[in-house]
Amino acid sequence: MFTFPVAATTARAAYVAGTFDTKGRELTYVKQCLERRGLRVVTVDLSTSGKPSSASVHPREVARHHPHGESAVFSKDRGCAVSAMAQAFERFVLTRRDLGGLIGAGGSGGTSLATQGMRALPVGLPKVMVSTMASGDTRGYVGPSDICMMYSITDVSGINRISERVLANAAHALAGMMAHAASLPSATTKPALGLTMFGVTTPCVQAVTRMLADEYDCLVFHATGVGGQSMEKLADSGLLQGAIDVSTTEVADEIVGGVLSAGPQRLDVFARHALPYVGSCGALDMVNFGAWDTVPERFKSRRLYRHNASVTLMRTTAEECRAIGEFIARKLNAMQGPVRFLIPEGGVSQIDKPGQPFHDPEADRALFAAIEANFRGGPERQLRRLPLHINDEAFAQALVAAWREVATPRERSRSAFA
Numbered sequence: 001m002f003t004f005p006v007a008a009t010t011a012r013a014a015y016v017a018g019t020f021d022t023k024g025r026e027l028t029y030v031k032q033c034l035e036r037r038g039l040r041v042v043t044v045d046l047s048t049s050g051k052p053s054s055a056s057v058h059p060r061e062v063a064r065h066h067p068h069g070e071s072a073v074f075s076k077d078r079g080c081a082v083s084a085m086a087q088a089f090e091r092f093v094l095t096r097r098d099l100g101g102l103i104g105a106g107g108s109g110g111t112s113l114a115t116q117g118m119r120a121l122p123v124g125l126p127k128v129m130v131s132t133m134a135s136g137d138t139r140g141y142v143g144p145s146d147i148c149m150m151y152s153i154t155d156v157s158g159i160n161r162i163s164e165r166v167l168a169n170a171a172h173a174l175a176g177m178m179a180h181a182a183s184l185p186s187a188t189t190k191p192a193l194g195l196t197m198f199g200v201t202t203p204c205v206q207a208v209t210r211m212l213a214d215e216y217d218c219l220v221f222h223a224t225g226v227g228g229q230s231m232e233k234l235a236d237s238g239l240l241q242g243a244i245d246v247s248t249t250e251v252a253d254e255i256v257g258g259v260l261s262a263g264p265q266r267l268d269v270f271a272r273h274a275l276p277y278v279g280s281c282g283a284l285d286m287v288n289f290g291a292w293d294t295v296p297e298r299f300k301s302r303r304l305y306r307h308n309a310s311v312t313l314m315r316t317t318a319e320e321c322r323a324i325g326e327f328i329a330r331k332l333n334a335m336q337g338p339v340r341f342l343i344p345e346g347g348v349s350q351i352d353k354p355g356q357p358f359h360d361p362e363a364d365r366a367l368f369a370a371i372e373a374n375f376r377g378g379p380e381r382q383l384r385r386l387p388l389h390i391n392d393e394a395f396a397q398a399l400v401a402a403w404r405e406v407a408t409p410r411e412r413s414r415s416a417f418a
Contacts, residue, residue: 292306
């Protein structure tokens with residue numbers, strides 16, 4: 001026996017979610033493990049079969065949260081039903097005020113169902129997924145969230161000497177996260193600031209971070225698709241004071257078809273939350289692919305550059321840059337908070353300047369002109385063109401000055417984790 005601090009968790013419940021029609025025994029075992037640790041447990045059935053349910057929350061109750069009601073979930077097509085239930089569960093979890101942690105267990109279908117709800121929850125809220133899919137590419141399940149994926153070893157099918165141990169470990173992990181959530185306060189009380197960096201914009205971001213480190217907890221995200229998503233997930237979770245989005249390169253991959261897109265929703269968080277935003281055109285001269293032989297056939301004749309053995313870069317054309325600029329301008333126009341967007345006329349990456357392989361003034365001019373032509377300015381929304389390269393020290397200084405303009409004294413003094 002050991003002392004387990006449950007006092008902090010009495011107002012919050014551990015939620016156990018999954019398809020109880022096929023995984024009821026396993027999910028009930030997880031529930032029992034959590035209850036033995038002194039936690040209140042709510043079970044949520046995500047089944048789409050229409051069978052009777054033993055869970056605290058019936059699948060029809062979850063299904064009613066779908067935008068088109070439960071009839072959209074209980075259809076004859078299994079694939080459509082699972083997708084609709086996942087969408088309903090995503091909306092369902094956001095209505096639960098007592099949700100202190102969420103755990104699921106299942107195969108590919110159950111993992112897809114449960115993790116869609118998990119990804120909707122704030123960063124920091126405990127999330128554990130026991131899955132047959134956890135020993136592989138989990139990006140589609142985890143995305144930009146802090147989901148703890150645990151490989152089930154055996155299939156999630158019955159309680160045996162292996163599954164018993166794995167499921168118990170997962171339950172105890174969630175219990176520990178919930179019990180100790182507030183026991184280790186952040187080592188810093190400085191407000192958190194999000195920054196995006198790519199290898200070819202590193203000098204700029206490092207200079208900005210150096211200038212602001214005494215005042216801000218500078219969180220730098222690698223703009224590899226999930227990096228931009230992670231920064232915006234923190235913003236959605238109320239954990240950032242704002243962003244200096246130097247490297248918007250993920251937009252180029254979204255528009256052209258590279259492998260590091262952050263999706264069409266990139267920048268939308270700033271339309272949902274009135275956070276201060278300072279942005280730039282970092283690495284919009286390139287689209288990313290894997291190793292040289294993975295470049296799609298239609299791009300083989302383009303201007304390509306071996307960044308390393310695993311990464312091949314492709315120079316964006318003037319036409320592509322116009323589309324990228326229009327995309328960015330639309331996103332900037334939708335932002336609710338103060339905006340400063342700085343254009344480095346001398347080049348947007350380390351390899352976009354005279355003598356470097358991606359130097360293309362015509363393409364850059366097309367990008368800058370498209371942003372300027374479509375941007376709607378105002379006192380709190382400004383676009384600035386500077387005769388500097390993005391990695392010039394003076395450009396970093398301009399970004400910092402722009403940030404100080406949009407970050408009010410109240411915002412600078414408030415902790416991002418308050």
